[in-house]
Amino acid sequence: MSLTLGLNSALSGLLTNQKGLDVISQNVVNVNTKGYVRKQMTPESRVVNGIGAGVQQGALTRNVDEGLMRDIRRQTSTQGALDVTHTYYPRLEDLFGTVGSSTSISHQIQQMQASFETLATQVNTPAFQQATVQTAKDMTTQFNEMTYHMQNLRLEADRAIQDTTGLVNKQLEDIFDLNQKIVRNNAIGGDIGDLQDKRDNALTTLSKYMDVQYFERGDGSVGVFTKTGKTLVDKGPATLTHVATTITDSWMTAAGGNFNKLTVSTSDSTDIGEDINDGQLRALLDLRDTVIPNLQAQMDEVAAKLKDTVNQVHNRGTIFPTQNSKMVGTRQLVDPNNPTLNGSNPQRIWFSGNDDTTIALFDTDGNQVASTTIRTIMSSTSYTDAAGGATALDMSDSASTPGVKMTDVAAKIQSWMRQQSYQGNVMSSASASIDTGTLVLDTGVPAVSLAFRDQKATAAGSATTDARINFDVDGDNKADKQVAGFANFFGLNDFFTAKVPNSIVDSDVVSKDFTLSTARSFTLLDPTGKIGNTIAMSAGSSLYDIAKKINAQTQTNESATLSTSTLTTTSSTSLSFTDSNGTVTQISLAAGAMSLKDIADAINAQNTSARAAAVQEGPNAYRLRVWDSRGVPLEINVVGGTIGTSDMKSYLGFQQSQLVEASVIPEGSGYRLRIRQTSDRELYLGATPDTLTPAGSFITELNMHTASTRKSGVLEVRTDIQGSPAKVSRGAMQYNTDLGKYFLSEGDNTTALALGDAMSTKTQMATAGSLYAGSYSFAEHAAASIAQVSTDAAHSKDRLDYQTTLGQALNSQYASTSGVNLDEEVSNMINFQQAYSASAKVISTLQEMLDVLVNIVK
Structure with a gap:
């Protein structure tokens, strides 16, 4: 028995040392494999019924410092975000230039000022007139191109968000798949070290895209969550979804619903963008929704103020x-x-x-x-x-x-x-x-x-x-x-014009907790007339309350656009109007000739909440508009009313419409209330003044005004001035006291001088983007934006350098504790090799002894 026991013990030594050599060989060949963690097999004595029975393989351990791993993943998230910003900021710097650069927008504005001043010296010289117009065109072109490229950067960022969500989903699927394999192997006592390596690598890669938190369960699987607790990996992998937009404009915002949401399949939340605080996704969201929009707002503000100021002076002048x-x-x-x-x-x-x-x-x-x-x-x-x-x-x-x-x-x-x-x-x-x-x-x-x-x-x-x-x-x-x-x-x-209507009205930038000081009421109109109801807001209403009320009170039902405001039916018509609770009202119209106004009057005569108006959109373009005075959606059912081969239902073709959309837009350190005419037509805001002295209103309390947004992208010199530079205002109507008459003078440079002064004089600018309200010349305001881009880019580069150094230090520390050290592995290999040889020698010796014993018996 002792020889057999010895033989078994020696055999266990062979097998255990063989496993040790196998582990070492895996370590050695994966010395350069990213994410591979050194494995260590520690032999342990095998005891059977209290008697030593050789050696056996101990636990296969991974040398991992979990605290260090969490630090690395936090650093990976931050560096992932900075890597993204570092790819965008140099492009923004190229776009804005430097303050002293001859290609910067501030220099172009200064050139515009100098051009007006030069024109004032020789107002009737065609070359100077042409030079003034060309300089203005160069400036507006640069405004336009800056907007174009900034919006392209936002579009790129939005597409990158879509691409990155795909990469996130791949990592979530891999983590879940590895979880399954680890749980299964763990249950049957199989090796799970390499699977854990792959999962750790997937978690680190995931951290580059977004910051996450994770917890290991008793069965060896890990649950992965956002920092706010939304599930990413649990009983299955979550799926992040974002569909990139195909077009963007400076007025478009995520808060206004103009970009598709970033959603996750395991949450009812309509948007998880705010749940992501770091990583590439956070940087891309910030670039799309904050960094570039703030810069755009600053360019729009200076373009809008420049347009209004120059036009005010130019309208005083003569040619x-x-x-x-x-x-x-x-x-x-x-x-x-x-x-x-x-x-x-x-x-x-x-x-x-x-x-x-x-x-x-x-x-x-x-x-x-x-x-x-x-x-x-x-x-x-x-x-x-x-x-x-x-x-x-x-x-x-x-x-x-x-x-x-x-x-x-x-x-x-x-x-x-x-x-x-x-x-x-x-x-x-x-x-x-x-x-x-x-x-x-x-x-x-x-x-x-x-x-x-x-x-x-x-x-x-x-x-x-x-x-x-x-x-x-x-x-x-x-x-x-x-x-x-x-x-x-x-x-x-006007000297400058815009290529789009003034279809957006903005408030000033105010704090998020702004509330109305007293009850306010206001109305919204477009070129067709009033839209929906007068909107009454109570004291204490927030920006979000106001936006919600506007959206409710301006929803309408619009008929198809008709070429005439009159029609003739050959049979009676019934129109019923219903809301979620049932019928609001119904009317019957006798067969015969009628106008859209006749139908609207018939609806209004019912004295219910259903209201109507006939509106004209343009030459030979008419509509019938219906809405509810309570601000609730209506369904309209039209029966009968034969019109030729058609009927009234098809002829009117009612559709529910939202002619106005209101939203609360983050900008800089505050928020704006934004109201937009959705068909891009002129939007008017009228408000009822209060009884205070001086009188205030909804308009004055929030300083509601025609929005500056889009102005940088659509600013241009008036078309006929481009074709005929002699139409630039230079002089002004003068009065001859001796004759008691007005006159125009060929050499008058009054307006040309005033235009130069207007370009150089400090103007009160509203808060826009990251620039606070203050008194700036136009060139100073543009230069402030240029300086901001340079400062932010330098700060981003400094942070990236620091994070890169920190990452290298953390990775070095990680490598020293979890990486493969070839010298150490060779030393361990020699030990296992010697132990293996010794076990083999024991077996050969015991084999000889058994042979002797067998021969004696024979």
Whole structure:
């Protein structure tokens, strides 16, 4: 028995040392394998019934410092984020340039200023006029291109988010698959070390994409979660989903719902972006939603202020000796020529104080043909209004019902011009209209120029000042905004234009916990008229409360666009209106001829919450609009009403619509309320003033204003000025006290000088992006953005360098504890080899002894 026991013991030594050599060989061949952890097999004595029975393989252990691994994964997440930002910031630096660079936007703005100043020295030199326009085009082109490239970077980041979610999903699937194998092998006593290595490697790779937390369970599997506790790997792998957008624009934001959400299959949350605090995904989300939008907001702010400031000055000017017989405004107004379709409350304007505006006609020598003032025209019964009546209209702010309708402004100017004569001929072809929603003036005589001069009073030659024009947006006889300059209000002589309507209204940047100080009410309109209901907000309402209320109160049902506002049916029609609780109202329409207004009146006559209006979108474009006064969605069912071979249901084609969308947008250190007309049409905000002194309103409390967003991308020099640089304003209407007449001078550089001054003078800028409100020149504001990009890029590079060094140190420490040391492995190999040889020697010796014993028996 002792020989057999000895033989078994020696055999166990062979097997155990063989396993030890196998482990060492695995360590050696994987010395350069990323993520491989050194394995160690420790032999242990085998005891059977209290008697030593050789040796056996001990536990196969991995030399892993879990605390160090967690530090490495935290560092990996941070470095993953910095690696991403480091690929984007150099491109942003290239885009913005340096403050002193001749290609930077701040330099282009300075060149624009210098160009106006140079023009003022020789106002009638075509080369200088051309140079001024070209410099302006170069500047606007750079604004446009910066916006284009920044939005492309956002698009790239959004696509990278989609790609990275795919990589995350791959790692989650691998971790779950390895979990399954580890649990299975663990249950049958198999080796799991290499599987654990692979899982650790997958966890580290996952940490590069996003920060995670994980816990090992008793069965050897690990559960993986976001830092906020959302499950990523448990009973199965979660699936992250993000579909990249195909287009982006500067107004688009994730908060506004303009980018698809990043979702996870194991959570009901609509977006887990906020659950990710580090890693490549966090950096990409920040670039798409914060870093680039903030820079874009800063560019939009300077572009918008520059546009408004230059236009205000340019509208004061004249282009003599170039003739200017026609002026086309840029301000889009609610369609004023369809009061029946658009309601009875037209938009109105009036002057503040004694302000007035001279309108004058000049011949080719700059001599006055005729002059008067806007107040004089409006108040005189010698000139007819839009209805053809010789009425006196009050444009003062002291009238009981202040304001003059836009159609009356146009009609009375036209009536005045047509009563003037040039070279003995009455100017009967002169016209002034607002048919397209913008004011268009034409003297009808190419040799007769038109000019405006804002003044402090009506008397001829009064001191110049920008007349204060009060604008009643919603027809409630209360001013909703004030604009400086009559011509500037209508945009009759703008230098810069935008290629898109003013379809977005923003608040200033305010704190997230902002609430209204008192109850407020306001209305929203587009060129078709009022949209939905008047919106009433209680005191204490937050930005999110306001946005939610706007979205509810402006939902409508819109008919198809119809080419006529009248129709004829040959059978009766029934229309029913229902909400989630049932029928709200229903109407019946007899067969015969009717108009959209007739249908709207029939709906409104029911005196229910269902309301309707007939609206006109443009020439030969009409709609029937229906909404609920409670701000709830309506379903409309139309039965009957034969129209030719069709019926009323198909003809009207009602669709639920959200013409206005409101959202709360993060920007810089605060938030904006953003209201957008979803069809990209002009949006107007009218508000009811309170009874305080001075009076405030929803507009003033949040400083709601036409949004600056998009301006950098759509700014351009007015098209006809690009084609004819002589149309740049250089001079201004002057008054000759001796003659008591106005005149235009060929060498007048008044406006050219003023344009140069406007470009260099500090202007109050609102908070935009990461730049706080303050007084800047345009070049200074642009330079501040350039400096910010440079600073942020340098800071990102410094952080990346630090994290790289830290990562190297952590990896070195990890390698010293968990990596393979060849010298140590060779030493252990010799030990196992010697032990193996010794065990073999024991076996051979015992074999000889057994042979002797067998031979004796024989």
